[in-house]
Amino acid sequence: MKLGKESRYAIEGLVVLARTPFGTTMQLRDIADxxxxxxxxxxxxxxxxxxxxxxxxxxxxxxxxxLARRAKAIxxxxxxxxxxxxxxxxxxxxxSDRCAEAAPCPMHIHWKRVRxxxxxxxxxxxxxxxxxxxxxxxxxxxxDTDETPDIRFNFKKPDHGTVGASxx
Numbered sequence: 798m799k800l801g802k803e804s805r806y807a808i809e810g811l812v813v814l815a816r817t818p819f820g821t822t823m824q825l826r827d828i829a830d831x832x833x834x835x836x837x838x839x840x841x842x843x844x845x846x847x848x849x850x851x852x853x854x855x856x857x858x859x860x861x862x863x864l865a866r867r868a869k870a871i872x873x874x875x876x877x878x879x880x881x882x883x884x885x886x887x888x889x890x891x892x893s894d895r896c897a898e899a900a901p902c903p904m905h906i907h908w909k910r911v912r913x914x915x916x917x918x919x920x921x922x923x924x925x926x927x928x929x930x931x932x933x934x935x936x937x938x939x940x941d942t943d944e945t946p947d948i949r950f951n952f953k954k955p956d957h958g959t960v961g962a963s964x965x
Contacts, residue, residue, distance in 0.1 A: 800881060806834040807842045807880045808873070808927065811851070815868035815928035824861040842880060849879035868925035874916060876924075886916040 809832030814823060816831075825843065829836035843862055846852045853865040864871065877885050889896035889908055896902035 800877065800885075803838070803842055804877055804880050806832070806839055807846060807876055808924075809834050810839050810843065811846070811864070811868075811871065811876065811924045812928045812931055814852070814862065814864050815924045819867055820863055822855045822859045822861045822863045824859075828862065845879050846876070849875065851876060851879060864924070868928060869923050871924045872920050873922045873924075873927070874919035877919060886912050886919075 810828045813828045813831035814821075817823065823831075825840055826836050829839045832839070843852055843854075847854055847862075847865075850865045851871055852862045854862055874886075889902055889905065891904045891908060892902040896905055902908075
C-alpha cells in the first residue's frame with residue numbers, strides 16, 4: 798500500500814473545497830493554487846473523484862468543482878479507493894509484486910493486521926477533520942453547518958530552538 802502523489806493532490810484539493818461553504822463551486826485553478834498542486838494533474842484526479850461521487854462538476858455560469866457531499870461525509874478511505882484503485886488496502890508494502898493471499902510473503906500475516914487498522918483509521922478520518930487540522934491563511938468553518946467564514950491569521954513564528962529564544 799504505497800500511495801502516490803495523486804492521493805496527496807486529491808486530498809489537498811478536497812481540503813481547499815472543504816474550507817468553503819458547502820455547495821460552493823470553485824474553478825480548478827483556484828483549487829490547485831489553494832492546495833499548492835499542479836492544475837493539469839488535479840484535473841485528471843478530479844475526474845476520478847467525480848466518478849466516485851466525491852466532487853461534482855459545474856458547467857454553468859461558474860465552471861468548476863464543488864464537494865458532492867458534505868466534508869464530514871467524505872472519508873479518506875473513499876478518496877484513496879477512488880484515486881489509487883479498489884485494491885489499495887490489499888497491496889503488500891513489502892513485496893507488492895509477488896505477495897498475495899494464495900502466495901503470501903513472510904510478512905503477510907503481520908501486514909494483514911496492520912492494513913486493517915490503517916483502513917479503519919482512513920474510514921474514520923473525514924475531509925472535514927483534515928480541513929480543521931491543517932493550516933491556512935483564510936479558512937472557512939468546515940462544520941458544514943455554518944456558512945460564515947472563520948478567518949484566522951497565525952502571526953506567531955515557530956521557535957526552532959534558536960539561541961536566545963524566549964520560552965514564555
